[in-house]
Amino acid sequence: MNKILETSKLSAGYGALRVLHEIDFLISEGERIAIVGLNGHGKTTLFRALTHLVGWQQGSIILNEKEIGGRRALGAGRKTPSIIHAGISMAPQGDAIFPGLTVEQHLDCGAYTKDSWKNRSSKKEQIYEIFPPLETLKKSLVGKLSGGERRMVSIGRMLMEEASLYLVDEPSLGLAPKISENVIKALLKVEIKNSAMIIAEQNVSILKGNVDRMVGMHAGRLRGDVGHIALG
Template sequence: MNISVSNHLPGTPARQPQREVLNVKGLSAGYGPVRVIHDLDLVVQCGERIGIVGLNGHGKSTLFYAIAGLTGWQRGSIKLNGGEVGRMRSQGPGRYTHEIVRAGLALIPQGDEIFHGLTVEEHLDSGAYTAAAWRDRAARKLRILEIFPPLRKLMDVPVGRLSGGERRMVSIGRGLMTDASLFLVDEPSLGLAPKIGKSVINALMAVELGNAAMIIAEQNVALLEGRVDRVIGMHVGKLKGEASAALALNVYRKA
């Protein structure tokens, strides 16, 4: 399956470097009594495309959920576009997620986090969450179909009838329908055949970010090496600094 790409999404502004999209300081987060993230710091500038690599279970998804306010508990500072979205919370995961989305966040989860009875078009429409995105949804869908041409003939098909690769396209396309300034893409190649996984990554690499930023969590380090602005390793809930993807993978194998 080949996937062509488009370099622009509707309303994408010109890139303005050296502006912080995300600033995380002293973040700890977990579920119940379990701490998964430990005093983590991370700064992401506009226009950056960052890879976070590490083995399964070391906190990549939990970091994304914490930024979105979906962990069981968390503490520390999370600033999105300069505004504090982290808060201190010990219960009620998801209570403020809608506000964080409106502040500019798009979380594209791993796997089949989709509604199998809805059609492809209904899923894409659901991604146009803000008022501005909803008004512009027709143009946005056209751009998504330029990125993922196989979806053109499937718009009226329930996603439960699609292949794994097609469902992943729907999930990513839904995330790209938003007005986000920060895209969190969790394990986009997970469970896909190597050729399809590579095509999905190619699509993400070709999206023009403008003033937005993108963080991609991956176990398949080779898909990101030499293609993102930074590769940051993650191990037992801590970021291990920037490194080449090959070096990062070697570190975690020895840890």
């Protein structure tokens, strides 16, 4: 099994606030990992550090044997497109999408390499298979969809690219329970052969038993197991 992503001593934060504390983390080909933890403990910051969107960061991030980490973020977002092109595909938290584009155009935006741009119609068919409701909404503006549909579009856009690492940030945030369950089930059905997937989630019960590993995140540090006092 090849290593997809290896971080060593990854720290990141915003100004005086240090959010991540020297994270050592490894994910290999074919793995599907869940990172669970409460709000404000650094799940999103970890993803944003991987894509160079935090205030500052330090430590090495090796993606497919290529160093994408940096001592200090070169202005948030400056290196992001090149990191994305190196093989990370991310569905950000909430609905960070383009409200004025149609679902189809939105999915097209996800295909950023030449190959995937050429094969985008077949790719889109696959996305519609994963999320059937999108097929009928093809031509409608994303800004007018419901929250669940928008999340599907956001995740669909992420899946348009043959990336080596998929990052999904809080797929169930703010959705009704039925819909969030559907979204996560669809996400778990996605085949990952040569790639890996990390899902950051608060809702542990949906993911339990369906992912390869479950990693807890507390106060900016990763913990191998998730400690819970049994309920009831």
